[in-house]
Amino acid sequence: MSVQIGDLTFDRVRYDTGGDVLYLHRSDPTDAVDFDASPEGPALRFNAAGELIGVTIINVRWLLEHEGKITITSLRADRGRSSRPGTGAGSAVAPRAAGGDASHETSRQGVG
Secondary structure (H helix, E strand, C coil), X not given: CEEEECCEEECXXXXXXXXXXEEEECCCHHHCCEEEECCCCCEEEEXXXXXXXXXXXXXXXXXXXXXXXXXXXXXXXXXXXXXXXXXXXXXXXXXXXXXXXXXXXXXXXXXX
């Protein structure tokens, strides 16, 4: 399974059912050197080049059941960096099977 956020595909996907936490990575998680959070709460991890390489979403099942989607809006450039690719306003998490059609709508099928 992979997850699409904006134009980024996260191919390392792990869901912790006990904690209701979704972990998404585009590369080795140890490559992260900078961390931030979107205004909605998901934790964001960036590599040395400033590329978004990881997202952690807490209470993902609850969010999908109550909100129907998960939105990650753009970051402010208040820490000396501009908005990152894949975190543009309105980017929605969209689970999909590897090789499937990209979608910007989230469904519960990819979680738990």
